[in-house]
Amino acid sequence: MISSLDELNAEARAALDACLERVGHGVEAGFREEVLDDLRVYFTDHLEPGATPADVTALAATVGEVAESDEPSHTRFAGVPIDLTPPTAERVAHTWWNPRDERIFVPRVFGLGWAVNIGAVAVKLGLIEPDAEDEPFESTPVTALRRGLVVPALLSVAVVAHYALRGPGLPDRLPNQADLAGRVGSWTSKPVAAVTDIAVAVVPTAWAAVTVGRGGTGARAAGSLATATGAAAVAAGLTLWRAAALDGRSRPWFGPALAGLLWLPSGAVLLALARAGRAAEQRRDLGGAR
Template identity: 45%
Template sequence: MITSLTDLGPQARAVAERYLQTESSRLPADLRSAVIDELTAHLCERLSPDATAADVERLVADAGPVGGRTDQAWYDRLVAGFRLRGADERIAATWWDPANPRLLLPRAIGLGWDINFGAIAVRLGLIEPDAEAIPFSSTSEAAFRTALALPAGLAAATVLHYLVRGRSLPDPLPSHWTWDGTPDRWTPKRRAAAVDLATTLGPAAVAAWAATSRRSKPGRAGALAEATLLAAVGASTTVARSLGARRRGWLQPAMLLCSLGAAAAVLLWLARAGRDEEIARDLGSGTSSAPPGRTSPHPDDTDGRPGV
């Protein structure tokens, strides 16, 4: 694996750059940058610094032309973010891919890049890159129900906030902040409360459905993570509104970290629970080589027959 095409030798790099230039000329301008970035990452993941020009030629031949072919895997991956079907599974596979060292992956929904929380967890030593063959496939039902506690708790905290502090809050409340944390737009208190409650209670309901549904476990993990992220956005906005009109430079980074951290925490919990289930299953099976229903050979049996 290399980090950049500049790690290749001159001849191998020339082949790779010629391939990228050819594909770039075939693509529409609005898709060119994203697809070329993906092709470059594809080459870097599969080439070593000592790769020859022939190695690169074989790799690009396998990838094939991209521009103008709607059945190509690269194009499918690019436009997958606009397909509703399988969105939850794509979120799980994109937000949690510990086997992939890349920190940014093509977005599961829309264009752009998503954070690979699985790669971050591996770098922090929180989980192994090969903890599960298919992430979340072994996660127990109890773990899914436990993960529901975070979005449900965020929703409950928002409700409690407006029940306890609603009358004492100023009117209007901030609805938008500049990059340095200064409120620059305002909204009536009733409307702010309605928005905050909707953006926490709604995701909490989705999370409850995902935690108890019978869909695929990776899809349920993706739905839970997405719902938790949205609930955390609503809860952090509720807190930010209550801080008043003063400028707070740390506000927006803190809101972002809290929201992303909540989603990452749910995925980490589900992944570790799945790993623990696989370990328990492996330890609970195959501990004896004797066939079922038969006992181990008796030490005194010299002919190897099972003891009676």
């Protein structure tokens, strides 16, 4: 403990000032001075006179993380979380795969409502440890990411092949939406249906392929693969339903099945990537023993 920040040497003081400035930028102006004063007291309590810049940075990292984790930043609308920040692949990965967090339902990456924390589900099912990776997907090898790309790619090929091979034999209008009972609620033209399904499958898959192909790794690559897999699976499910629903029968399982198609294949891909990351960490630490 020190009695004043002036006891720090010049390098440590400079590191501290840089940290405080960084934190200050993220705090609302009305509270900034109050927060910074609290932080100065905290650093005074926790730093020793001989503290190095590395000690300051290490302490600052802990403080920042604690502050972030204390209260979620999500705005709520009638008790439901809402986030209108533009989504990124990293945020998708961190939201859908956070095995250290026990909550299964977490605020969505974008929009109103909740998403499934597949990492928490995997931990509860005993498929992986909460701390299997130091940082999710940071150790996942590029080969595993490329293998993960096979799933959305195959689904996309299946959708394209369906419209290429079976398309000519399908009627001019195809089912577009289902009502709550699973009956066809509205119809659309065949070209619109085909372009929609193919675009929903192929565009995210192409984006994931570019991300992984350009050497993207970590949460960014994993998030793009999970998004592509979910989108391609939903597109494949929608394609099959459009063909099957032509018989006019009610299919009440359609809605839940579509939700399952979004989460199950994406979850399987994220789990495989996380397990590959765990295996890589074990090879790093245990060497030839694994």
